[in-house]
Amino acid sequence: MEPYFFILLFFGAIYLLGIILVVVTAGKNLPPLRRISITLRINLVIFLLGCAMTSVAILFDFNYLNYESPIPYSNWKQIRFTDFRGLKRPGQSLDGMNEFAFIVGEMQVTRNDKAITATTYFFPSRSYVYNSNLENDYLLAHELNHLHITEYCARLFRKEIKAASKSVPDDTIEIIKTRFRKYDDSLQFAYDDQTYHSYVLGKQKAWERTIDSCLKSLSEYENPVITNR
Amino acid sequence: MSKFFYSFLILLTVTISGCGSPPVDTFHLQKKYWDEADYDNIIGIIQYVNGNSGTDKLPCYAVAASKPAFIKMVDVENFKVVLDDTTLGLTFRNGFAKKMFGYYEAMVDPYRVLDREDKFVYPRELAEILNFGMEFQFSYFKIGNENVKKVADKPNSQEVTDMIKSNIQTLIGNFNVDLGFVRHEKAFNAEALEIFAKGLDKYIRQLMTEFPDADYTNMLAKAKLMQEKAETPVMKSTLATLIELLDAKVKSIAK
Numbered sequence: 001m002e003p004y005f006f007i008l009l010f011f012g013a014i015y016l017l018g019i020i021l022v023v024v025t026a027g028k029n030l031p032p033l034r035r036i037s038i039t040l041r042i043n044l045v046i047f048l049l050g051c052a053m054t055s056v057a058i059l060f061d062f063n064y065l066n067y068e069s070p071i072p073y074s075n076w077k078q079i080r081f082t083d084f085r086g087l088k089r090p091g092q093s094l095d096g097m098n099e100f101a102f103i104v105g106e107m108q109v110t111r112n113d114k115a116i117t118a119t120t121y122f123f124p125s126r127s128y129v130y131n132s133n134l135e136n137d138y139l140l141a142h143e144l145n146h147l148h149i150t151e152y153c154a155r156l157f158r159k160e161i162k163a164a165s166k167s168v169p170d171d172t173i174e175i176i177k178t179r180f181r182k183y184d185d186s187l188q189f190a191y192d193d194q195t196y197h198s199y200v201l202g203k204q205k206a207w208e209r210t211i212d213s214c215l216k217s218l219s220e221y222e223n224p225v226i227t228n229r
Numbered sequence: 230m231s232k233f234f235y236s237f238l239i240l241l242t243v244t245i246s247g248c249g250s251p252p253v254d255t256f257h258l259q260k261k262y263w264d265e266a267d268y269d270n271i272i273g274i275i276q277y278v279n280g281n282s283g284t285d286k287l288p289c290y291a292v293a294a295s296k297p298a299f300i301k302m303v304d305v306e307n308f309k310v311v312l313d314d315t316t317l318g319l320t321f322r323n324g325f326a327k328k329m330f331g332y333y334e335a336m337v338d339p340y341r342v343l344d345r346e347d348k349f350v351y352p353r354e355l356a357e358i359l360n361f362g363m364e365f366q367f368s369y370f371k372i373g374n375e376n377v378k379k380v381a382d383k384p385n386s387q388e389v390t391d392m393i394k395s396n397i398q399t400l401i402g403n404f405n406v407d408l409g410f411v412r413h414e415k416a417f418n419a420e421a422l423e424i425f426a427k428g429l430d431k432y433i434r435q436l437m438t439e440f441p442d443a444d445y446t447n448m449l450a451k452a453k454l455m456q457e458k459a460e461t462p463v464m465k466s467t468l469a470t471l472i473e474l475l476d477a478k479v480k481s482i483a484k
Contacts, residue, residue, distance in 0.1 A: 095259035196261045202316040 015046060060089045063125045070121035072224070073105075073151045079122055081140060084129040094197065101129035103143040105150040107157065107184075109177055116173065118158050119224040120151040141208065142198035146188060148211045153184040155218035161226050256288075256298040263307045265325070268332040271302055279339040287339055289354050299354060302336070303361040312368040323376045326369045333362045343416060352421035359407050360428035367432075367439065370400045397443045404436060405448055411455040414464050426467040433471050437478050444482070449475040 019042055027035045059065065066085045071078070084101060094100035104126035109118045127143075157180045161168055168176075195204040255274075257267050271288065278285045288295035288302065301307075311317060311325050340355045349355050374393045378384040408429065414422060437445065452475055456468040 095261070096254040096257040097260070196310075199262060199264070200310055200314060202314040205316050 019043075019046070060087050061126065062123075063087050066125065068124035070123050073120035073122070073147065073154075076122065076144060076147055076151075079140075079144060079147075081129045081134045081136075082132050083122075083124045084127040084132060084143075085124045086126045086128040088128050088130075099130045100197065101127075101134075101139055101143050103127045103146045105147040107150060107154040107177070107181070109157075109173060111170070111173070114227065116161055116168070116226045117224050118154050118161070118177075118226065120147065120154045122147055138198050138201070138204075142195065142204060145191070145204075145208055145211060148215060149187050149191060150184055152211055152214045152218065153180045153187070154224075155215065155221040156180055156183070158221040158224070158226050159218060162221070256301065258297050258301055262310050263301055263304070265328055268302075268307075268329070271298060272332055272335045275336065275339050279342075287351060287354070289351050303357045305361060305364050308365055308368060312372060319372065319376055319379055322372050326372050329365060330369055333358075333365055337362070347416055348418070349413070349416045349421070352417045353424060356417065356421040356425035356428065359410060359425060360432070363404065363407060363428060363432035366400055366403055367435065370396055394443075397440050400440075401436065401443060401445065401448055404433060405451045408433075408448070408451050408455055411464055411468070412458050414459060414461055419463075422461060422463055426463045430467050430471065434474065437474060441478075442482065445475050445478050449479050 019039070023035060023039050023042070027038060030038075063086050068083060068085055071083070081101070084103070086104070104123040105120060106123065107118055107120050109116065111117070129139075129143075157176060160176055160180075161173070191207055194200065195207055198204050256271060257263070260267065275287055278287050286292050286295070288299040290296050290299065308326070308329050312322050314322075336358045337355075340349075340351045340358055342350050344350050374396055377389060377392055377396070381389045383389065410425065417425060433448070436443075449472065452468055452472045456465065456472060459465045459468055
């Protein structure tokens, strides 16, 4: 579960206790109706404040003010830094540096009666670059390789689903998906750690070659649609 | 109503201000490798502190807040990750190495400051900087020589060979300067002297391995002079071993 949820829960509980404390102690001599009225007013202020804060918090996770719909992996060659429309959170940095980028890519699985579709998407409104007019091919290549890694894991997923002897139930799909998502996370971490976000060019090139050959070796699973047996 | 409203505002303010903000990471200590900007930053701070002598201390082991910055500054991985990466262009690496040499030079002087008893104020730090410099210069001169070959019209010409030989002799000369620090052995403390002696032993051996055909006559003479001046057992034994090795090397080349 998102850590924000726990933070929200924690502060929510504190505020609630605070209000009860204020109303009970400071308003003990007031008539009951007046007390209820004050409580309602405070609740309204908190509600409005909460709505505003939630809207702002969501904005930093997903920039709905500058929205662009997710781009499927098949169009990855068209991705430029101008498509990175997300915002960074206040105070967020990369080891103290403010000039950085991050890409959000994810495999999404849908199913209907005839087929399972596992598509890797790039999420423009959740991806960030410190300067969207940046012309830095090294950094762009680094970020796109994150997407290639996700696509590699998606192809592994498709391969496993396709190899199943019979129709795969939904809960099994979810288990397999979770396994490959974890594998994707571990690869992404190792990739950033070894290349140090593209600073170590030798490692960067090595990763690009490796992922490229991995994708080629699974080219028969390029199509996101997996036909059900 | 205003009483309640103000109580609520106070509660809100206290909670939000209680969240605080993380301390500013002036030195970018979380970074895996320091780059030129990080060295520019710390060298600027060192020069500033050095210019205001007596008010502040340079980044050092004794000051908990700046200790990690010092350790990071003399981390050899900072230059190795660039200079050993052959995917990067030679011109780029040569430019980086030149800047790094400047940073190294800018480190030495402020850290060799003496106190009223003629002891180094930062003995361990100075020893580690000298070791950092010796390690760095292998990469620096290697890339410099590769660059000489690259830009030359005839890389195998006598002129280029002579220039490379001359560069190697310059490197040996630089190590002689480090060897000269033996005359300040009393200014070091025991821990720093140990670190420095280990560095001398390691890097002079490496020098002879990497450049087996170079002329070590001057270094041998310098080592002998330093041995006469040395008083501490650790330095005497280190120099005795090195003199033996250098002597053997000089004799083998003379044959």
